[in-house]
Amino acid sequence: MGDRVRIVEVGPRDGLQNEKVPISVADRIAFIEALIGAGLEAVEVGAFVSPKAIPQMVGSDAVLRGVRHHANCELPVLVPNEKGYEASQAAGARLIAVFAAASESFSRANINCSIAESIERFKPVLVRAKADGVRVRGYVSCVLGCPYEGEIPQAAVVDVARMLWDLGCYEISLGDTIGVGTPVKARHLLRAVGGHVPMGNLAMHFHDTYGQALANLYAGMEEGCRVIDSAAGGLGGCPYAPGATGNVATEDVVYMLEGMGVATGVDLPRLVAATNVMSRLIGRPPLSRVAAALNAKVRVAK
Numbered sequence: 001m002g003d004r005v006r007i008v009e010v011g012p013r014d015g016l017q018n019e020k021v022p023i024s025v026a027d028r029i030a031f032i033e034a035l036i037g038a039g040l041e042a043v044e045v046g047a048f049v050s051p052k053a054i055p056q057m058v059g060s061d062a063v064l065r066g067v068r069h070h071a072n073c074e075l076p077v078l079v080p081n082e083k084g085y086e087a088s089q090a091a092g093a094r095l096i097a098v099f100a101a102a103s104e105s106f107s108r109a110n111i112n113c114s115i116a117e118s119i120e121r122f123k124p125v126l127v128r129a130k131a132d133g134v135r136v137r138g139y140v141s142c143v144l145g146c147p148y149e150g151e152i153p154q155a156a157v158v159d160v161a162r163m164l165w166d167l168g169c170y171e172i173s174l175g176d177t178i179g180v181g182t183p184v185k186a187r188h189l190l191r192a193v194g195g196h197v198p199m200g201n202l203a204m205h206f207h208d209t210y211g212q213a214l215a216n217l218y219a220g221m222e223e224g225c226r227v228i229d230s231a232a233g234g235l236g237g238c239p240y241a242p243g244a245t246g247n248v249a250t251e252d253v254v255y256m257l258e259g260m261g262v263a264t265g266v267d268l269p270r271l272v273a274a275t276n277v278m279s280r281l282i283g284r285p286p287l288s289r290v291a292a293a294l295n296a297k298v299r300v301a302k
């Protein structure tokens with residue numbers, strides 16, 4: 001399986017974008033710094049999107065400016081268009097992520113345009129980013145199913161992934177936005193997309209709605225994928241994907257990988273401590289099974 005996986009922590013963005021309780025800029029910064037302290041090498045800190053669409057991400061500029069101690073950590077932010085790009089640059093972003101979908105209906109609901117229009121919108125963003133020396137990641141949503149259309153043809157996912165790759169994204173993150181995938185489908189998808197985008201430039205972004213995410217990740221790793229998006233405590237969801245729960249929990253991913261002898265650089269107890277603070281702020285226990293188990297162990301030891 002190889003000995004190293006890169007984890008992209010998306011809790012402060014994908015996680016908090018869906019929370020009803022507003023989390024202050026100071027608390028978001030403290031959460032991100034705690035995640036960096038736990039050893040995460042990439043933490044998605046926010047989104048430069050419409051405040052009407054996602055009010056939870058308002059203040060992403062102040063969050064990005066406020067995070068300290070990130071010399072060894074990348075801080076990507078979501079950018080949907082040139083307006084978002086300009087705001088991200090004013091706040092000093094060095095790494096951005098554009099986001100498309102493999103489903104026309106989801107694209108319309110999420111970013112109010114067709115897939116083709118979204119690619120046209122990203123073109124000038126990629127051109128400007130290249131000129132500014134800013135790296136761009138590309139997301140494809142609904143790769144294993146859509147909340148509006150159900151099954152999505154594999155060819156549609158391959159097409160969008162290839163378009164983002166051809167535009168100049170350095171990494172394509174495949175989003176099972178509603179967590180409906182199962183391992184054999186995940187494996188086939190990775191194999192299909194890997195025929196057009198190098199496997200070393202693919203990432204798996206799996207939500208865990210049906211409890212399949214770890215198994216899907218394992219299947220993707222068997223295909224050679226070594227980048228995993230996850231969220232501390234299993235935070236997350238998308239307001240435009242009704243009923244979907246959070247990303248696979250970072251704690252659960254780290255525990256599985258440690259058990260396989262695969263290095264992540266993440267300190268599990270420190271990660272759980274960061275999750276526990278956020279969990280108190282949002283007022284519910286972490287969805288992560290590993291965080292729950294480690295918290296129970298600490299209570300018994302006391």
Ligand code: HMG
Pocket residue numbers: 014017047048049050051053054078080081083084085087099110111112139140141142174175176177205207237238239240
């Ligand atoms: P629109 O309404 O088509 O945009 O929204 P518009 O260009 O017509 O502008 C409408 C208004 O929005 C204007 O303001 C603009 O200034 C403003 P008004 O004149 O009405 O006051 N506006 C902006 N404001 C701030 N930042 C911007 C921006 N752009 C326009 N960048 C738009 C199109 C894309 C902006 C909107 O639909 C949007 O912001 N959508 C964001 C959706 C989102 O963030 N979804 C969650 C993230 S995606 C996700 O979670 C999936 C992922 O995790 C992978 C997976 O799990 O699959 C990544």
Ligand code: MG
Pocket residue numbers: 014175177205207237238247
């Ligand atoms: Mg997501």
